Amino acid sequence: MRTKLIIAVMLNILLMFGVANATEQHAAKGVVNSLDESARLISITHEPVKTMGMPAMTMDFLLADSVELGSIKVGEAVNFTVIIDSKGRFVITKFGQIKEP
Ligand SMILES: [Cu+2]
Numbered sequence: 001m002r003t004k005l006i007i008a009v010m011l012n013i014l015l016m017f018g019v020a021n022a023t024e025q026h027a028a029k030g031v032v033n034s035l036d037e038s039a040r041l042i043s044i045t046h047e048p049v050k051t052m053g054m055p056a057m058t059m060d061f062l063l064a065d066s067v068e069l070g071s072i073k074v075g076e077a078v079n080f081t082v083i084i085d086s087k088g089r090f091v092i093t094k095f096g097q098i099k100e101p
Helices: 002-022
Strands: 026-036 042-046 057-063 077-084 092-099
Touching: none
Parallel strands: 057 092
Antiparallel strands: 026 042, 026 077, 042 057, 077 092
């Protein structure tokens, strides 16, 4: 009886961990270098992203369908949310311009 309960609890923890990992969101900041609208690919020079263990660098991200391309301007400072999809690609799911103080 007790063993069954312990196994059930452990299974739940593993499931929760797996699900959380698959949809983990990382907040990041950077500057837009270029945008390839047809490929929905954006180059950003980003600040370190501690939750991904990633140092500052310039790299390409895919833009999720939820991100409107019309609002993106080259040279602009932006904050964005990144997920790593099931194929290991870095996908931006939320995108916003950093408002001047
Ligand atoms: Cu990077």
